[in-house]
Amino acid sequence: MIRSRTDLSRAKRVVVKIGSSLLADESAGICQDVIDRLVDEMAGFMAEGLEVVVVTSGSVALGRVDQGWLDRELSVHEKQAAAAIGQPKLMSAYADAFARHDRSVAQMLLTKDDLRHRRRYLNASNTSETLFSAGVVPIVNENDTVVVAEIKFGDNDSLGALVSLVVDADLLVMLTDVEGLFDKNPARHSDASRIGIIEHINEAHIAMAGDAGSSFGTGGMASKLMAARVATKSGVAAAIISGSKVGALRKLLAGQDEGTLFLCGIDRQTKRKHWITEVLHPAGEIRVDAGAAKALLKQGSSLLPVGVIAVDGVFDKGDCIEIVGPNGIIARGLCNYTAEEMRRIMGHASGDIESILGFHDFTSVIHRDNLVLTSDN
Known part of the structure; x- marks a missing residue:
C-alpha cells in the first residue's frame, strides 16, 4: 500500500495511462519519438522487475489525422471508423518500440461494460496475469469501434482506473501535457503552484481542476481526479505527471517530488466492495x-x-x-x-x-x- 512517496520504490505493478495529447500530432500523425522515449523508460523498469500495463488513448485521433477529419465534428460511426483505422497504427508503434527491448506486446480492447460483468471482468484479470507470466506487455485501449454510446475522444482516464483494479496494480500513473494538479491554471496564472501530495480528494481539488481538455483530448484534469478517486478507494495510489518531461516517470517511481501523488486513504474500501460500487452495473x-x-x-x-x-x-x-x-x-x-x-x-x-x-x-x-x-x- 502506497502511503508516502518513499513507498513508490516498492511498487511491483504499475498501470501507465498515456493521453492522446502526447501521442498524436495534427500534421505528423503518431508521435513515434514520444512513444519510443516512454517505452525506453518503462522497459528500464521492467528490466528491474516492475510489471507494467499501458493504457493508451490515440486510436481515434490517429484515424482522424489519417483521413483528414480534423476540422469538423464526427458522427458516431465516423468516430468508430477512425478508431478502426488508428488502432493498428497505434499497436504497431508500441510493438516497434518494445521490440527494441526484446519485449512482445498484446492488444487488449475493453469497454466499461466488459468490466461490469463478473465473468468478463475475471477473464480480463486472468488474461493479464497470463501475459505478465509470459513477460508480455498488455496494451489496453477502449474498444471504440463497437461503442455505440458517446465516445469520449482521448479520455481513457476512467478506463485506466478500472484496469488498475482488474490487474491488482499498486499505482496508476496518468501521463499528460501538464506537470500535475495546480492550485490555479498555470497557463493563465504565473503564480500557480503545483500540489505535490493529496491524501484525500475533495471538492476544492475538483474545483481547481476545471473541465477543459487539450486539443487532442477531452478528458481534462477533472476526469483525472475522478480516476484518481476511483483508484485510491480500491487501494491503488495514483499520480499525474508530465509525459513531455524527460525522466519524469523515473523520478516519480524513485520517490522524488514529481507531479501530483494521490495516496491510498484510510477510508478506502476493500477491492471487492469497490468493484461492486464502481465497476458493476x-x-x-x-x-x-x-x-x-x-x-x-x-x-x-x-x-x-x-x-x-x-x-x-x-x-x-x-x-x-x-x-x-x-x-x-x-x-x-x-x-x-x-x-x-x-x-x-x-x-x-x-x-x-x-x-x-x-x-x-x-x-x-x-x-x-x-x-x-x-x-x-
Missing part, C-alpha cells in the same frame, strides 16, 4: 421497508428476505442489484437469489425459504460482506 432493484433499511444503515446487517417489499428487473444469482429504502437508494450488493426467487420469498422469514423454493442456499438475500452502503439516510 446494477441488473435490478430491491425495495426494502424502513426496518430493513435501518438494520442495513445503522447495524451493519445482512439483508434478509423478510424486509423486502418489492423486486424490479431480471437478474441472476450473483448479479449486482441496488437496494432502495423509503428515502431512496441506500446500498448495492451481490444477490444470493434470482429475481424470480426473490419475488417468491420476499416478505418471508429466512426459515421459510426452503419450504417456498424447495432449497435453502442462503439465509440472507445479500450478505453484509457483499453489500456496500451508498447512502446514510
